[in-house]
Amino acid sequence: QIDIQNMSQQNKDFASGQAQAATSGGLAVIAVSCGDGLDSLFREVGCAVVVSGGQTMNPSVRDILEAVESAGGDDTIILPNNKNVVAAAKQAAEAKMGIHVVPSNTMPQGVAAMLAFNPEESVENNLESMTAAIADIVTIEVTKAVRSTTSGNVKVATGQYISLLEGEIVLAGDTAEQVLESALSQSGLSSGHIVTLYLGEDADLEGAKGVSQRLQLEYPGIQVDLIEGGQPHYHYLASVE
Template sequence: MTALTGDDVRRAFDAATRSLEKHRDAINSLNVFPVPDGDTGTNMLLTMRSAMERCPPADGATAGEVAGNLADGAFWGARGNSGVILSQFFKGFAQAIEGSQVCAADCLARAFNQATDAAYSAVGQPVEGTMLTVIRSLSQAVQDRLDGDGDVDPRSLWQTAFDAAREALALTPSQLPVLQEAGVVDAGGMGMVVILGGALCELAGQDQGQVDAAVAEGFVNPDTAHRIAAAQSYLDDSMETRWGYCTQFIIQGQGLDTDRIRREFTQISDSAVVVGNDDNVRVHIHVLDPGPALSYGTTIGQLSQIDIQNMSQQNLDFAGQRATSPATSSEAPALAVVAVAPGDGLAYLFREAGCAAVVSGGQTMNPSVTELVAAIDAVGAGDTIILPNNKNVVATAELAAATNPQLHVVPTHTVPQGVTALLAFNPGDDLE
């Protein structure tokens, strides 16, 4: 029996990342829960890449150190519901082998057990038939195998985990009605199988054949196989739903109470996954209006890594029924929005949400009237709405508006207020 070294753990999850890269599109094609937007594979891959960035090869780190680095990288780079849950899988895994030079079979079983606990505890309202179920099932199978054979090799135990994950995934449609309706297995669960399989092949010196076979079969018995992509009829129906916004950010502060924050966000949102520690808490939620959630976050601490995605638009893209875009025109828009925002990240956020231009500025770096007018002139719209997004910038915005009757100020005092106002903006509406 040979325990896993730090380099073994690193190479295993590096191979898992490559496996996710290969099968990302297949995982995306299954994504119908909690929102049919086709991004689960992408989110899990981006999370894994962030985890691996903290683990340089051949640095002599112990198994415990590698696991800790993976968990840290996954936390800071987690994307989407599935990515945040995956980051907690790594957190529990790392906590179990902290301080260990190597990872033997009993250590691996403990790691999977704590990974399960951490993943479940992160979710405000856990749902079975998802990647959580797959994680719990593989953990239980590993513990049962270890209880029956205390001398088992950790690589053999990893095979047990992979096999159990495949079996659990095949049952997800019977546990979650939306999967049955769409005719698919769970996308996040499929991602976990791909991760475990990729790692297993590296540890056992095998090629990726069994992972490829699992993907090709849809992870189920051929006699009862589900589709490898969501039924188009289900996706067509899903477009009638108003999905809202996937909203994610990190709260930074001191003495943060992650459990209390999770309870609060669970009450005001769907799909709440809240994780972190005393200093940093990552929040992932689905809401119709991100504004109140962002505002509440600012009462707790400083916000960073704010990311807001229009899930209804993602749903349209995924379903392949996106409305025909108007022909590209060189004509200036009749109505546009120009916002003031501090930092490249928030500037990107406002542009993605529909701003024609973003002027750099905020609490301590107020833009001038000249800068605002220059940005507005560059847009060349018939009418322009200005979002100052800071109470110190409102007066400057009003001075700019005084130069032209077609300039209009919405006196937003904070970035969350600006986001809320922008999300309500429809360029096809009348100004009033």
């Protein structure tokens, strides 16, 4: 089974400690997430509350404020995890004292921010370290085109798979794995990097394993983790760090 257990052992041990410590502090973190696996992952790494939201179901300011109330922290950090949610998170922060936003634009950025979270540190130190963590993550998204379009030099036909590298379309192709590998090759990947593949609800497990094997052959020393994200719309999310 592909699940959170496939995170690196170092990350698992660290996340477990964070989750235990977060239950006793006055600083809470709220993450916006979409997908059963990602929801569970954010809880595992210490989020007090996970708010449902994503590409087509953005939470409102009221939803976020209700989550803050439920979290019960003296201070609360919000991880929007989608560029379309950042504005609502910032409006919530303006509406109530003690709310802070780490402007994560993707789910992988949010995970990285949580792994940098330390509930025993001050709000200011956490905001600094979590913001630095999201800057170190390269995000790739693989989805299916719902209409024909042209983006830069890339022509996309309806129904093709497309890969987005840091939000920009870099390839259209016939398989999700093909466009994923192409985007990874353009991400500056090299030996020593850690690649995490989050499998969406429509992802192919055997296809993901094949990508992992080919990456490890091409880049000796690379680490590839597979996690069942369960996210809709995106066959794969990937992070490179």
